[in-house]
Amino acid sequence: MLEAVRRRVLRVYERLLERELSGAPAHVAVIQDGNRRYAREEGGEATDGYSAGARTTERMLDWCADLGVEELTLYAFSTENFDRPPEQQEHLFDLIESKLREFADREEVHDREVRIRAIGEVDRLPARVREAVDYAERRTAGYDRFTLNVALAYGGRAELLSAARDVARAVERGDLSADEVDVAAIEERLYRGPARDVDLIIRTGGDERTSNFLPWHANGNEAAVFFCSPYWPEFRRVDFLRAIRTYESRQASWRQSRAERALALVRSLGDVELVEARQVLARFRDALPGEVEELDGEDGQVAD
Template identity: 35%
Template sequence: MVLSAPTTETAEGVSGPRHVAIIMDGNGRWAERRLISRSMGHKRGAEAVKAAIEGAVETGVDFLTLYAFSSENWNRPVEEVKDLMGLLKNYLNKEVETLHKQGIRLRVIGDRTKLASDIRSRIEWAEKMTENNSRLTLIIALSYGSRDEMVEAVRTIAESVAAGRERLADITESRINNALYTHDIPDPDLIIRTSGEQRLSNFLLWQAAYSEFLFLDVLWPDFSRQHFIDAVDIYLDRDRRFGARP
């Protein structure tokens, strides 16, 4: 994968999105339409990750978050979960060094306690290896659920208040934000969902307060670098007022 130089502004000088998040949906349907196994759909979907990274680098995005495995996905059939974890291990084993050479930082957000110990160790290794890279931060939401994230944040703050380290008056929007997995990551400017579905599915609920949304009919395995670039162009055409009058 060859990454071109980033483009941070349009010809008119309008800045593009700093953070793009993607709900990668449609692997199963892509496979079903081709009468092949769901595991093959997931494998092809993993290849589309490269296209998204290429698009992010080309358009000058600083942060790219991919919803890889939700907290609800643990309820899927055992064999499907096993296949997904296998793809994750394969990605960590084969792609991280390539990301590192390209100057890409890898982060993982979510509940790691449910992951196998070897996967947790590999994630820690990958994060450590790439922590000083700055070309793009690739964030993988893994075993992630936004409601669980907010509950954990509230629990952490409540324990601090109960211990006398903080006061109720200290609980502000900023304090809650600082207790989330994404406390040091800017909120997403643009959230893309593939497959035509139009819902967040427990993804970045707090962080999406002022995000722009784009729902694409393309299934995730067919997502291309050009789809990403086109999505950024659509974002640039929108008028973001953040609640202010036009």
């Protein structure tokens, strides 16, 4: 009886959360932490946790499709995972291989036109996993409605170091001048990465760190970050909705800060033409309407 009531309350809360949301981030990245701890608490082996986490991954794809997310990046295997016991690595490789092939053949994947891509140092993976990557990418290469990135043998610091060394070598050879080193020069030397900058990072399992995950694509884009306590196998749709609410709050705060800076700039204008000030204010009128009105004259111009 108590469990039935709890489920009903959860469903109501989930509906309320969904009504509060005005949209969804275009690109969500997930650090799927807590699989092994979940298994230990359930009295099973670490491999049982990875299998349970894979089921959550399948549900996550459905949630993204329902809510309008356009790109999902999953941290499936980091470069640090190579330090784990061989039997755990082998189980993960088996799971990744089977899931890549399974996803590539799923009817829903083709109905929703999901493109599957692997990012990271894929050449470090066993041949069977590389073959599964190639199979999934070939099967879905023609799609562009939704992108699923699977981060395999991925490490953000290694990626940035590799790009920096490549730039240094190009400068040393004379192929690139120091003045030409810009964002584009770095980006073209990164691993093949996500199609979009990351809007929201989710980490399950209770730890509050991003663990070397997509530093160029996320932190540089001021991505929102949502840390939550459920282990990845326990992650629910309601948790995902709460993460999106955090993203929307972060975006609102960011717009507010920009609007406040714009208003401060306008207030400091002295001999700048008023028409230019009006153009600045117009961009942020919806963010801080009350304060903007205080700076408007009766004829719609900025009061000096």
